[in-house]
Amino acid sequence: MPALQYSKEKKDKEQEQKDKAEEDRFVKAFAKLPARPAGTIRLFDRSEFYCAYGEDAFFVANHHYKTQTVLKYLGSNEDGLPSVTLSHAVAQAFLRDALTTKQLRVEIWEPESGGVGRGSTKWKLVKAASPGNLGPVEDLLFTYTDLLASPVLVAIRLQVKDNVKTIGVAFADTSMQELGVSEYVDNELFSNTEALLIQLGAKECLVIEQDKAHEYDLNKLKTLIERCGVVITERKKSEFTSGSVEQDLNRLLRGSLQAASRPEFDHKIAMSAVAALISYLALMQDSSNFGAYALRTHDLSMYMRLDASALRALNLMPDPTGLGNSSKTMSVFGLLNRCKTAQGTRLLAMWLKQPLVNRHVILQRQDLVECLVESQEFRQAITDDFLKSMPDFHRISKRFQKGAASLEDVVRVYQAVLLLPGLVTVLERGVEVEDEDGDAEMQDGEQVENGAEKEESREKRWKGLIEELWLQHLRTHNESLLPYQEMVETTIDLSELDRHNFVIKPDFDKSLAAIREKLEAVRDGLNEEHEEVARDLGMEPDGKVLHFEQTTLYGYCFRLTRKESAVIRNKKNYIELKNQTNGMYFTTKALKQLNDEYRDCTKEYEKKQSQLVKEVIQIASSYCEVLETLNTVIAHIDVITSIATSSLNAPIPYTKPTIFERGGGSLKLEEARHPCLEVQEGIDFIANDCHLERDVSEFSIITGPNAGGKSVFIRQTAVVALLAQIGSFVPCSFAEIPIFDSILCRVGAGDSQLKGVSTFMAEMLETSAILRQATRDSLVIIDELGRGTSTYDGFGLAWAISEHLSTVTRASVLFATHFHELTALANQVPHVKNLHVVAHVESNPDTLTGKDITLLYKVMPGICDQSFGIHVAQLANFPDEVVKLAKRKADDLEDFTEKPESADAAEPAIAHLSPEAIAEGTALVEAFLETWASRTAELPAAAADEAPAGETREDVELKELVRCFEEYQSKFEGSGWTREVLAKTY
Numbered sequence: 001m002p003a004l005q006y007s008k009e010k011k012d013k014e015q016e017q018k019d020k021a022e023e024d025r026f027v028k029a030f031a032k033l034p035a036r037p038a039g040t041i042r043l044f045d046r047s048e049f050y051c052a053y054g055e056d057a058f059f060v061a062n063h064h065y066k067t068q069t070v071l072k073y074l075g076s077n078e079d080g081l082p083s084v085t086l087s088h089a090v091a092q093a094f095l096r097d098a099l100t101t102k103q104l105r106v107e108i109w110e111p112e113s114g115g116v117g118r119g120s121t122k123w124k125l126v127k128a129a130s131p132g133n134l135g136p137v138e139d140l141l142f143t144y145t146d147l148l149a150s151p152v153l154v155a156i157r158l159q160v161k162d163n164v165k166t167i168g169v170a171f172a173d174t175s176m177q178e179l180g181v182s183e184y185v186d187n188e189l190f191s192n193t194e195a196l197l198i199q200l201g202a203k204e205c206l207v208i209e210q211d212k213a214h215e216y217d218l219n220k221l222k223t224l225i226e227r228c229g230v231v232i233t234e235r236k237k238s239e240f241t242s243g244s245v246e247q248d249l250n251r252l253l254r255g256s257l258q259a260a261s262r263p264e265f266d267h268k269i270a271m272s273a274v275a276a277l278i279s280y281l282a283l284m285q286d287s288s289n290f291g292a293y294a295l296r297t298h299d300l301s302m303y304m305r306l307d308a309s310a311l312r313a314l315n316l317m318p319d320p321t322g323l324g325n326s327s328k329t330m331s332v333f334g335l336l337n338r339c340k341t342a343q344g345t346r347l348l349a350m351w352l353k354q355p356l357v358n359r360h361v362i363l364q365r366q367d368l369v370e371c372l373v374e375s376q377e378f379r380q381a382i383t384d385d386f387l388k389s390m391p392d393f394h395r396i397s398k399r400f401q402k403g404a405a406s407l408e409d410v411v412r413v414y415q416a417v418l419l420l421p422g423l424v425t426v427l428e429r430g431v432e433v434e435d436e437d438g439d440a441e442m443q444d445g446e447q448v449e450n451g452a453e454k455e456e457s458r459e460k461r462w463k464g465l466i467e468e469l470w471l472q473h474l475r476t477h478n479e480s481l482l483p484y485q486e487m488v489e490t491t492i493d494l495s496e497l498d499r500h501n502f503v504i505k506p507d508f509d510k511s512l513a514a515i516r517e518k519l520e521a522v523r524d525g526l527n528e529e530h531e532e533v534a535r536d537l538g539m540e541p542d543g544k545v546l547h548f549e550q551t552t553l554y555g556y557c558f559r560l561t562r563k564e565s566a567v568i569r570n571k572k573n574y575i576e577l578k579n580q581t582n583g584m585y586f587t588t589k590a591l592k593q594l595n596d597e598y599r600d601c602t603k604e605y606e607k608k609q610s611q612l613v614k615e616v617i618q619i620a621s622s623y624c625e626v627l628e629t630l631n632t633v634i635a636h637i638d639v640i641t642s643i644a645t646s647s648l649n650a651p652i653p654y655t656k657p658t659i660f661e662r663g664g665g666s667l668k669l670e671e672a673r674h675p676c677l678e679v680q681e682g683i684d685f686i687a688n689d690c691h692l693e694r695d696v697s698e699f700s701i702i703t704g705p706n707a708g709g710k711s712v713f714i715r716q717t718a719v720v721a722l723l724a725q726i727g728s729f730v731p732c733s734f735a736e737i738p739i740f741d742s743i744l745c746r747v748g749a750g751d752s753q754l755k756g757v758s759t760f761m762a763e764m765l766e767t768s769a770i771l772r773q774a775t776r777d778s779l780v781i782i783d784e785l786g787r788g789t790s791t792y793d794g795f796g797l798a799w800a801i802s803e804h805l806s807t808v809t810r811a812s813v814l815f816a817t818h819f820h821e822l823t824a825l826a827n828q829v830p831h832v833k834n835l836h837v838v839a840h841v842e843s844n845p846d847t848l849t850g851k852d853i854t855l856l857y858k859v860m861p862g863i864c865d866q867s868f869g870i871h872v873a874q875l876a877n878f879p880d881e882v883v884k885l886a887k888r889k890a891d892d893l894e895d896f897t898e899k900p901e902s903a904d905a906a907e908p909a910i911a912h913l914s915p916e917a918i919a920e921g922t923a924l925v926e927a928f929l930e931t932w933a934s935r936t937a938e939l940p941a942a943a944a945d946e947a948p949a950g951e952t953r954e955d956v957e958l959k960e961l962v963r964c965f966e967e968y969q970s971k972f973e974g975s976g977w978t979r980e981v982l983a984k985t986y
């Protein structure tokens with residue numbers, strides 16, 4: 001082996017060993033780091049890039065790179081530490097997604113000594129952020145990226161006195177600089193808190209723990225928060241004692257009103273939650289927050305209430321895990337979101353979670369949507385000429401306040417301000433255009449037709465609304481921003497914008513102009529030297545052979561290709577700098593001198609300029625308040641335009657629903673569609689009517705074959721109602737809708753998020769929550785209730801609930817079920833009606849089941865009394881043996897089961913109990929099961945070994961169950977859940 005090669009190999013080997021030793025050191029240090037809190041992703045900043053290790057490395061590989069080939073294994077151990085690297089851009093995108101979509105916490109660690117070596121052993125946590133607290137990473141992750149979802153953090157305090165549970169809630173949206181409070185009494189299922197978390201769109205919830213006495217309630221509350229998909233952060237009350245909330249608020253809040261004199265201060269429990277929130281978000285540590293926050297009270301009753309189950313069943317928001325169908329159109333939000341601005345996108349998400357109950361405001365939104373639907377030109381002008389160019393004023397103004405803005409931000413606002421007069425003109429003209437083009441033009445002396453009159457009043461309404469909600473504000477803002485416009489024009493060199501240079505005008509400041517003059521003289525000198533050298537070398541100064549360049553290392557210098565570089569050899573006045581593949585870099589004494597001068601001058605210029613930039617930004621920040629309100633108007637226009645565009649772009653355009661006064665009218669939809677399903681590829685959607693008429697058919701039971709379209713039908717009705725209450729048009733040919741105070745859902749046993757309880761239990765809990773909350777003005781959607789348990793128990797539950805809802809609550813209900821016996825309720829209660837989804841059945845002796853079945857997805861009145869499950873299994877290509885077996889079993893069952901003769905005969909054990917007794921009983925069963933679970937968990941692992949011969953662990957656990965039951969028996973009987981009832985139900 002040649003000596004040279006040998007020494008290279010040796011060197012490589014040594015290097016490899018060194019690397020491995022460094023890795024080993026790191027692996028050891030990594031193992032000693034404190035454990036990661038649950039749901040946290042930890043990245044390590046290695047200056048040039050970021051790294052994730054261990055489980056985090058797998059997570060990044062699987063979720064971001066979607067392959068494990070990116071993984072490397074560190075250290076000399078066989079099963080090394082998995083590691084993955086992320087470039088700065090990739091890490092930022094990953095962290096943004098982790099925080100805002102995947103609902104994870106993130107941590108960024110740095111080497112303590114500032115070293116970056118692979119073997120760094122001391123690391124420190126430099127940034128930690130969570131979905132509701134983006135503050136620490138906001139500048140790193142969101143400076144140049146739109147923040148499309150509001151990071152809402154909620155802090156909750158629970159007070160229990162005389163068995164009354166009072167909840168004090170504080171919430172903050174740091175991106176909007178808004179604080180809020182709410183205080184209310186809640187039931188044991190914490191239904192109000194559930195509705196509140198959904199209305200606020202909470203991302204993270206700070207649960208403040210206090211005395212042990214209420215641990216049971218607090219645990220229940222935590223389960224509920226989890227069910228709403230909100231990240232929980234637990235803190236002890238003792239962590240938040242320092243400081244006075246009043247003093248803090250005096251500093252944080254806008255306006256001169258003393259915090260203590262605000263009505264929010266009356267909510268004492270909520271105020272202590274505010275204190276915790278301020279401390280957790282470290283709001284007092286950033287002076288740019290002072291005087292920047294607003295405080296409001298959130299009134300739950302101002303909006304329709306939605307439960308967590310409704311949020312999922314209606315596919316309101318995109319799937320946060322990104323695991324399900326990620327198609328944009330699979331969520332109502334994705335479907336409606338044609339917003340052009342980030343502020344519009346955020347507002348749309350809020351509207352969807354806060355459907356209105358105030359008819360006046362619903363009609364206002366509807367009218368505006370209608371106005372935009374009617375004129376394509378108007379809509380397009382607003383979207384293309386204005387909305388597309390509107391920046392996120394709110395985020396920029398926040399950067400102004402922080403002093404973190406750049407001249408580019410100042411210019412972006414300026415460019416948008418320039419557009420305002422145009423927007424005002426378009427909005428003023430928009431409705432006039434309709435006057436000219438419309439058929440409704442009125443002429444003097446002519447008899448005006450009824451339709452024309454209506455048309456005129458409609459346009460008058462539009463005009464009035466555009467004036468009141470948009471134009472008035474825009475004109476005022478336009479005026480207030482005129483001085484801003486002037487300020488920018490006098491200070492910023494707008495002629496440089498084409499080159500994407502954001503600089504201060506040199507003649508704006510005398511000393512800046514002087515430096516600029518000097519700089520230009522140096523530039524002239526540089527050009528002269530270029531020409532001089534070209535002359536000396538006998539070349540053209542056109543840059544073709546002799547390149548005159550500016551490099552980071554040498555500043556201005558010349559470059560000749562290698563071939564040409566011979567001309568400067570042995571010439572004393574040329575100084576060689578670097579010889580590389582793309583040529584020879586060289587300079588001259590004079591150029592060196594000029595280069596130094598140029599560098600000094602530029603530095604001086606930049607220094608002077610940066611002072612002026614600071615001043616400009618400071619002036620710009622005095623416009624923050626105007627920018628904030630302008631932001632609100634632009635977001636409003638954007639959302640209305642977005643809804644109008646989506647309404648029109650649907651396969652069949654949506655229609656304007658008639659909305660009744662609160663408490664009046666019935667739901668009547670004709671040719672209703674599911675907005676998300678009808679746009680999916682390969683679906684030929686069948687529209688259906690739905691009439692939930694008061695006192696006639698307000699409670700509808702839907703039966704029919706599996707996969708026959710029952711769920712879609714009931715869910716689409718709820719989606720239509722929700723769309724109507726946010727002011728949108730709806731996917732129907734005709735729609736009359738009452739104002740619902742809530743949409744409550746109980747759907748599919750499979751989607752229950754309740755942990756540690758049986759499916760039956762989960763159903764009981766969710767359903768008792770519905771029974772408690774529903775009013776006459778609620779829309780209740782129940783699907784597949786009782787599936788998680790035996791047929792008998794499930795039916796019992798379904799019957800009891802239906803009876804209660806239809807006779808006591810009198811809510812509008814759609815109940816999809818497989819229990820045919822439930823249809824008997826229509827014989828007892830006049831306003832209960834049966835519907836069924838139609839399937840076409842034809843006999844076909846060639847098939848295993850002897851029948852051919854075609855699902856028609858059409859909803860018709862009456863009962864469907866055939867079970868099609870097996871046929872559907874066949875349609876879904878189940879193996880022949882399975883279909884045959886199923887058929888045989890079903891036939892056996894048919895012979896065996898006697899159909900109930902009357903509804904009474906079918907009544908289950910708990911049907912006669914009141915909803916309160918059902919709720920009490922279910923709570924008891926839950927407590928009983930919990931006790932049993934905790935006792936069995938405490939049983940020694942080797943219980944089976946210690947158990948008497950022949951007894952398995954299961955036997956031991958069962959014995960424990962009987963013991964627990966005996967303890968609970970008297971309580972059960974007190975609540976009406978006799979042994980007989982329990983035995984029948986479980």
Ligand SMILES: Nc1ncnc2c1ncn2[C@@H]1O[C@H](COP(=O)(O)OP(=O)(O)OP(=O)(O)O)[C@@H](O)[C@H]1O
Binds near residue numbers: 704706712713784837
């Ligand atoms: N109106 C419709 N038009 C076209 N296709 C439909 C319609 N309704 C439902 N479908 C299709 O049928 C599928 C099953 O519908 P759905 O889940 O509503 O059935 P289901 O009766 O609730 O079934 P199961 O009883 O098994 O829960 C849907 O995913 C959709 O593809």
